[in-house]
Amino acid sequence: MIITNGNVFIKILNLNKFHDLEKPFMNFLIPYFWKCKKQNCDLSITFRAYEDFFQNISNKTFKRRRCIRRSSAKPFNLFASINKDEDEAILALDQRNRVAYKIYKGNNSVEFFSDLKHEKTAFFHLIEFFRYLVLFIEESKGTLILHGSAVKDKKTDSCFIILGHKGAGKTSTMLDLVINGGYDYFSGDKVLVSIKNEQLIIRGWPDYPHIGLGTLKNYPGWCSEILIDINLLVNSKGNEYKILIDPSLFKRGINFSAKNVSQAAYLLFPSFMGNVDFNATYVNPSEKNENALSQFIESASEFESVNWYKSNISTKAFKLNPSHPKKIMERLISSPWIKFEGSLANSKSKFTVDFLNIQDR
Secondary structure (H helix, E strand, C coil), rough: CEEEEECEEEEEEEEECCCCHHHHHHHCCCCCCEEECCCCCCCCEEEHHHHHHHHHCCCCCCCCCCCEECCCCHHHCEEEEEECCCCCEEEEEEECEEEEECCCCCEEEEEEECCCCHHHHHHHHHHHHHHHHHHHHHCCCCEEEEEEEEEEECCEEEEEEEEEECCHHHHHHHHHHHCCCCEEEEEEEEEEEEEEEEEEEECCCCCCCCCEEHHHHHCCHHHCCCCCCHHHHHHCCCCEEEEEHHHHHHHCCCCEEEEEEEEEEEEEEEEEECCCCEEEECCCCCHHHHHHCCEEECCCHHHHHHHHCCHHHHCCCCCCCCHHHHHHHHHHCCCCEEEEECCCHHHHHHHHHHHHHHHHC
């Protein structure tokens, strides 16, 4: 089986033998990845039984367990012991969860080992390894990775990228536009921007939502649809507490974009801070520059979840056009930028209306 997001092509082998892992993994990737028939792939991932990992490595001594993925969400704090074999393949072993990896050197081939009787414990390992490895390949191909969320206008097919620092109101903006404004959900955590045939291409990214109760309580109807007792949680945990939402539940009650690319972009900059009246305005052209945008750009090669194996991933085969990142920045800077200021409490029930109005000015 070969899957793609339109830019990276991955060959998946033997996944059908791991039934408890296959379905949630493939559902997690939809609609951002789909099956295709292309033969030339950027990466291959072969699934194998956990016991197979120990063939021919009986004399290997694995170093002390280290964190290979760090997160404020406990299930995503992942650990493994690392070593190399005679062919310089990187070996990683998480004995507690019966998961292992083998990353071959130079040919972009990976083996993922999972216990056939405990496949669900491997899910978080798999989705994080897959996501960050593919992001590393995306970056190697010239894709710009933005830390932000996005929605899409059904009528115009325009994509609205929501950027801001922690606590600025990115998730609240996204949920308000989707739940109250009638926009389609496009991406929740990262937005990928590339160029194809001189056209700006914007793509969403699979995400496992991790949302604060202070945000969720503004949408009690939707919380009921996704089986969250928001009042009970707020009373026992407080507004700052964040919860992980199963992606399959998250999709209930909101419209996902059926098309994962969009060629037009608005950039939105929420700042729901302070006790001032809500206000939405276009950003002054003199304030639109690379410095303002670069603070929201992520480098996949610097992620902790990539550093432990990236030396074995060959990027020579990826055709990177050196001019693309600069062109992408220029296109994004030339796009309309809209900023929202004020208190989130003051903007409730008014935010979406003001946003719709500003587009018509």
